[in-house]
Amino acid sequence: MTNRRRFERKLGLFFMFLWILVSIFYMTWDGWLFEWRECGYRGPNQQFNLRISDMEYVRNPDGSITYVRTNNLHNLLYICNLVFLLGWVGLFFNLNWAKQGTMAIMGISLGASLAPLYASDHLYILQIVYNLVHFSGVFMGLYLFKNYRFSLLRGLPAIFATWGLYVSSRVILEPWPFWTEPANAYYSLNQINDMPFYFFGLEYGVFVLILLGVNLWIHFMIRRSNNKAWRVIAPVIAYSSLAIMVLALNLTQPPDMSMGTCP
Numbered sequence: 457m458t459n460r461r462r463f464e465r466k467l468g469l470f471f472m473f474l475w476i477l478v479s480i481f482y483m484t485w486d487g488w489l490f491e492w493r494e495c496g497y498r499g500p501n502q503q504f505n506l507r508i509s510d511m512e513y514v515r516n517p518d519g520s521i522t523y524v525r526t527n528n529l530h531n532l533l534y535i536c537n538l539v540f541l542l543g544w545v546g547l548f549f550n551l552n553w554a555k556q557g558t559m560a561i562m563g564i565s566l567g568a569s570l571a572p573l574y575a576s577d578h579l580y581i582l583q584i585v586y587n588l589v590h591f592s593g594v595f596m597g598l599y600l601f602k603n604y605r606f607s608l609l610r611g612l613p614a615i616f617a618t619w620g621l622y623v624s625s626r627v628i629l630e631p632w633p634f635w636t637e638p639a640n641a642y643y644s645l646n647q648i649n650d651m652p653f654y655f656f657g658l659e660y661g662v663f664v665l666i667l668l669g670v671n672l673w674i675h676f677m678i679r680r681s682n683n684k685a686w687r688v689i690a691p692v693i694a695y696s697s698l699a700i701m702v703l704a705l706n707l708t709q710p711p712d713m714s715m716g717t718c719p
Contacts (some may be wrong), residue, residue, distance in 0.1 A: 459550035467599070468548025471592055475540055481585055482531040483508050488715070491526070492580045495718035501526045522716040528582065533625040535618050536565045536589050542614060543596030553610060555600050560611025560671055561618055562597025563695035565590045570699040601691055602684045608668075608675040615667055623657040670694050 459465040487502035496502075512525040531537065539561050546554030569590040577583045674694050678687045 457549065459548060461550070464547045464550070467596075468544045468546070471540070471544035471596065472548055474588065474592060475537075475544055478537075478540070478585055478589060479532060482528045485582065486510070486525065486527050487582060488523075488526045488528070488713075489577060489580055489582055490713045491523075491715040491717055492582070493577075494715055498719055499715070500717050500719075501715075520714060522714045524717060526715075530625065530629050533621055533629065534589070535561070535621055536568050536586075536593055538614075538618065538621055539565045539593035539597070540589050543593055543600075546600070547596065553613065555604060556607050556610035557614025557617070558593070558597050559600050559604070559606050559691075560608070560614045561667070562593055562601075563667070563670060563691065563698065564618070565593035565597070566692070566695040567699040567702070569594060570696065570703075598688050598691070601678070601687050606675060606678060606687075608671050611671060615664060615671070618667075619657070619660050619664055622660050626657065666698070670698055 459468060484504045484506060486505060487497075487499065491499040491501055508527060508529050510525050511523075511527055511529075513521050513523045515521055539558060542554045542561075543558040545551060546556075546558055569587065573583070578587065674691050677690045677694075681687055
């Protein structure tokens, strides 16, 4: 059943169509940021096609990987894409569990939008789409924080769903055995921070604990507040502080990739 609140229903419909367009883009656009940095749109992978599983790479004698053909199909299992999905589903169908889930994990999209990138990267079509995904999730999350009471308990399923998505992305997308180090190939959840599969997925539990801690702080800070502005500002402060701390401690792990495809 769709949302009876007209504005929210229209907002959900808008983001639903945007999410569908983004999904089509991920399934059909081959180009990666790394190739674009090296050779611009002249690279052979900077194109649309319907071959959604045409990833091809070779492992060099020194253990490094050279990518010959690429695709972005793995981005459908991108955690920020889950934030985006839950947001429009909650708004359009008026599902409280989806709304609470969006609020609980919105900080991931906020942190991703603050990830260290070269300014020029934001001129690239793939990064522009990433930005759309991040900002859409953040916008819907903050809208929900403003207009609804946040319940950490009801947001727990979404928090743990990110863990399941992380493990699923490894099992489904990486060549077997997916836990080998160095990794068989680059099928990370994003193209900025390649988290190694250290301990069969249990290493992600540290991030879950951090996410729970930040959400607990937000819950106590806004639970009795009727000030809608503060209910928006508090999560922004919390997740921005976390992102700055991660950057200051240099906890991001930018992958070292070689495309080897420039004409």
